Amino acid sequence: MILELHQVACARGGRLLFTQLSLTLGAGEAVVVTGPNGIGKSSLLRLAAGLIAPFEGRVTRSGRIALATEDLALDTERRLGEALSFWARLDGLAAVDRRAAAALDTVGLGKLADVPVRLLSTGQRRRAGLARVLAAEAPLWLLDEPGNGLDVAGVAMLERAIADHRAGGGAVLLTTHQPLALTDAWTLALDGHVPA
Numbered sequence: 001m002i003l004e005l006h007q008v009a010c011a012r013g014g015r016l017l018f019t020q021l022s023l024t025l026g027a028g029e030a031v032v033v034t035g036p037n038g039i040g041k042s043s044l045l046r047l048a049a050g051l052i053a054p055f056e057g058r059v060t061r062s063g064r065i066a067l068a069t070e071d072l073a074l075d076t077e078r079r080l081g082e083a084l085s086f087w088a089r090l091d092g093l094a095a096v097d098r099r100a101a102a103a104l105d106t107v108g109l110g111k112l113a114d115v116p117v118r119l120l121s122t123g124q125r126r127r128a129g130l131a132r133v134l135a136a137e138a139p140l141w142l143l144d145e146p147g148n149g150l151d152v153a154g155v156a157m158l159e160r161a162i163a164d165h166r167a168g169g170g171a172v173l174l175t176t177h178q179p180l181a182l183t184d185a186w187t188l189a190l191d192g193h194v195p196a
């Protein structure tokens with residue numbers, strides 16, 4: 001088990017968003033969270049990441065996580081390669097520069113390692129966010145709308161990265177409004193968990 005949510009309820013701003021949500025993610029599994037704007041998809045990822053506490057129920061994780069949201073979480077003043085190495089070092093990983101370079105190559109940004117993060121385009125920022133996830137080598141990926149702003153090749157790269165991560169025993173919980181080609185992924189429709 002990489003992630004388990006047991007009978008979880010989530011409240012934000014004093015409002016109950018969803019209740020009675022149970023979910024188990026094991027090695028190689030992927031769950032796609034669906035639902036309309038504002039239903040609580042990002043909140044669910046934050047719960048899974050441990051950034052917010054459940055109102056009720058229990059969240060259990062067995063290892064490190066890599067979370068990618070709208071916020072790039074890379075130092076905008078650093079060069080891209082250095083910004084990625086910084087995170088990998090913080091995660092206590094070895095060979096951080098090599099790891100960062102490999103991740104940048106995978107997302108197609110290998111030539112931009114020396115460019116300051118603030119100069120990246122929208123899609124390049126998305127790719128950089130995925131590079132941060134790749135470099136973290138965490139078993140659990142939590143991806144909030146990872147395809148936003150990506151071109152066709154970028155979406156294909158994202159799908160491949162997710163497949164490789166799962167093939168290596170990782171798990172993925174993600175939200176998306178756009179269709180992504182993910183083999184044998186479960187869909188979790190949050191609509192079914194909105195309190196009456």
Ligand SMILES: Nc1ncnc2c1ncn2[C@@H]1O[C@H](COP(=O)(O)OP(=O)(O)OP(=O)(O)O)[C@@H](O)[C@H]1O
Pocket residue numbers: 012013014017035036037038039040041042043044
């Ligand atoms: N820090 C916060 N304090 C209070 N309310 C919040 C907070 N963060 C989110 N909310 C509220 O929680 C609800 C769910 O937000 P969330 O971002 O989880 O939705 P979502 O399903 O991801 O939406 P979208 O599809 O638009 O990204 C919204 O009504 C939002 O206003």
